[in-house]
Amino acid sequence: MSRIGKKPIPVPAGVEVKIDGSTVTTKGPKGALSGTFSPEMTIAREGDEIIVTRPSDNKMHCSLHGLTRTLVSNMVVGVSQGFQKELEVNGVGYRAAKQGKDLVMNLGYSHQVIMPEIDGITVEVPAPNKIIIRGPDKQKVGQFAAEVRGKRPPEPYKGKGIKYVGEVIIRKEGKAGKK
Secondary structure (H helix, E strand, O other): OOOOOOOOEEOOOOOEEEEEOOEEEEEEOOEEEEEEOOOOOEEEEEOOEEEEEOOOOOHHHHHHHHHHHHHHHHHHHHHHOOEEEEEEEEOOOOEEEEEOOEEEEEOOOOOOEEEEOOOOOEEEEEEOOEEEEEEOOHHHHHHHHHHHHHOOOOOOOOOOEEEEOOOOOOOOOOHHHHO
């Protein structure tokens, strides 16, 4: 039995969940999300909890069980609390700023890197070396954060670039330290 799949999903107050067959729609203070899942999984609401069950113990159903439960849980958490990723910009002259709906970054290139905000997420720049990405959809937040980080990933010699807060960059010794 899937340990993750059999856990019930608590529905907090203020979150509205509508289950229509294999389609789940959630609405809450942070927004609304909708998702369609495998029709083989049974998604049911029992009081203040959502239960995901599977029809059999074959390998495919076991895999889908935990996945479906986690995706539905992420939708409920997203519309109630939201998700966020924090990024740090390290390097001399490297900085980020917000201009209208665009994230403008100076990353040591001959030009500025401009990334427009996508639907469903908000970007904040509280300091020139800090970027905060927020939104109800965990996948969109993570994907946008990965795209921002991909514009200048941290390099191992001086640690310059964009990294997640708390990410550990394994540093290398330069040529001079080899003696």
